[in-house]
Amino acid sequence: MLELAILGFLHDAPLHGYELRKRITALTGHVKPVAESTLYPAIKRLENARLLERATQPGSVAAPRHVLTLTEEGGRELRRRLAQPPQRDITDENRWFTVLAFLRHLPDPGAQAAVLRRRLAFLEEPASFFYDGDRPLRAEELDDPFRRGILTVARATSQAELTWLRTTLDSLDAAGR
Amino acid sequence: MLELAILGFLHDAPLHGYELRKRITALTGHVKPVAESTLYPAIKRLENARLLERATQPGSVAAPRHVLTLTEEGGRELRRRLAQPPQRDITDENRWFTVLAFLRHLPDPGAQAAVLRRRLAFLEEPASFFYDGDRPLRAEELDDPFRRGILTVARATSQAELTWLRTTLDSLDAAGR
DNA sequence: GGACAATACATCGGTTTCGAGGTATAAGCG
């Protein structure tokens, strides 16, 4: 997820690590902060895999900056990850939002729609957090107000996202024709 | 988060690991699956910390079951974690839902309300995913339909949860008086 | 003039998590 965000931001423009960190913090940091000690090793991983290149830029504000640029292979890898995200990126909202944030980098509207359809399928299958045997429980059936809250909030999210997904898929399909 | 779920479920009733796994999968598994290779070491950690005890129950269906029981110290630890969750558990929805799922185990309505108020404070501060400098961008200002989706869904979630939080806090305050 | 925050990068050890695989038993099916 972190690597996807790095690739995605660098696809827009070359950045140095510190700036990258600020952007990632703005994107997902209020929910799930990213430590520097997680970011720099991730950059190194991507560099070792030749997905990005580093150019030292001296005479800068403070310590010498390492400007990071996506390689062609890095661009391909970004598109590969966006087109075929693992199931985990579809189901976990944190990860899913990261996919969405960069999905425009997929050149083909059909490929974009295919990813949205996977999320649609996930949201359409009946799933709860609490069960009576196999039967999913509804909010009204719960005594616990906190568990009721979980279901209430999850249902509202799901409704809003389903609406958005369907209209967006319609316009993508219209554009694809 | 996993440890909290284990402590929470065992507070209700002693369970063996396999059953625990099924409950955790029902609770959060559709969003973020838990591998067995994560669960069993987690159980062992909690056992080593004397937060739970293990009793082998032979003559069972298949392999001998290890029935896990929460110790008194385990109960105290559960309440401690519920009363003072780290900020990460407040901001990250996955973690927050786990806190909510077991918050009823806190005996004091005032303490429950205090936790909800932390989430309320987090949701009330203006935060976006995308910025123009320091100014948070609204959905309408974005060209990218996918990024617009993020904001649309996040706003709907936030609205629903704020409503639920306020009514629940009202009734908790009424009960506390 | 000195404290402090921001910029910019990095390492280290420890913890958690994941994926892949392994070992058994029992029940149901054809």
Place this chain on the structure above:
DNA sequence: CGCTTATACCTCGAAACCGATGTATTGTCC
């Protein structure tokens, strides 16, 4: 009788992540 599925537990190595800490420079505030 073998096959699959479910029950039930476990290990191993690799990856990922986190908190603490370190280094150095520049700009800002009092």
